[in-house]
Amino acid sequence: MLIAHLSDPHLRPPGLLYQGLVDSNAMFETAIDCLNALDPAPDLVLISGDLVDEGTAAEYATAREAFARIRQPLLAIPGNHDEPGGFRACMADRMDLPSAGPMHFAAGGHGAVRIVGLDVTVPGEHHGAVDDATCRWLADALQDEPDRPTILMMHQPPFESGISFIDRYNCRGGDRLAALLARYSNVERVVCGHIHRFIQLRFGGTMLVTAPSTTTAIALRLAEDAEPASFVEPPALLLHHWKPGRGLVTHFVPIGDFPGPLPFF
Template structure:
């Protein structure tokens, strides 16, 4: 099973650049074209939050029009830049797995051998996330319902510090609470996140936690405690999670933009 993960497209109203520098809508379209060009195509696409920049109606209209062109089944969740109720209203009809009220938690087990559990850790009006008692209980019950199935847990803000000061301010709180749940379930193959506009991986709670790059700008790897926020127009990319029974889940980094090649050597 092939599962692509795209993240943080930050769609703007048509004709508006992201932060005044990046054509985020066109860049999301380019990501979709790249997914369509993969051979074999992914069986499923995960979008791990920040679909829009400001949660505006015009942004959701633009995002819905772009995502309607995706020919691969899609699971999506909000990020801290999204507005939960506008997100729900925009996508409820096309994505009936989204719950009609409350946090947008859900579990999908009918798209292939890997089960996907989406945990909505966003807090309306705030940029950090939180796994509170209710979210931890929901996750525990959901994982316990299918304990032998290989599972991906998807969320927006990672529940760990990454060492970049201006990112760590907006991490997901409640990490110990969530880790205690995940550690009881060795069938959790990955915890996949967005939010940080970078790729990193970490052994966490008995599994592997990975973050996806953005389809727009990438946030600077600035490790000094006094570092100022910065981003770059680095090549956008996505992750491709490949499940094979004999190997488990392997995660690949896939640039979106075309590069020279192929050349007849390996």
């Protein structure tokens, strides 16, 4: 099973730039071109939050138009820049979401790997949180199919990356989430967005990866007093490839046109 994983497109109304500087809409269109050129084609597409930048109806109209070009089933989780009502309406024809409250989901009908989405957003805040109710929901969802290969998708990552100015807005309660996940050996990967960079680490007895944004990258500044900044680095997506007997392999796929193919050497 092939699962393409994009994140943080921060789409804007037509003609407006992300942060007034970057054409995030055009960059997402290029990401979809890359997605549609993959051979073999993915079975499923994930977007790990921040579909849009300000949560407006015009932005979600842009998102719906862009998503129409995605041929595969599409699953998404909201990010801190998403507006709940707009997100629900945008994704209504793609997936079943609760009509109120956190937009958790468990989707098992798209192939061998089950996708569990965990909505850790906090209304009005940029950080995420794992509270008692979230842990209860997740424990029940994982217990439903404890032997099935599973990917857990969330927006804010539940760890400190070392980039202090973005770590202020991570998902709080990471220790309790890690303890819960350690009880389930079938969780092949935890996948996140939010941080606009590719990062991987061991977490809760499994592997956690963050997907880069299809637009800007948060600056890799590891000094504790570093000034917040972003760069227009080459964007990328992740491709998760699951095979029986081997498990899940995650590939980093740059988005764009590059020289090649060249002779193998």
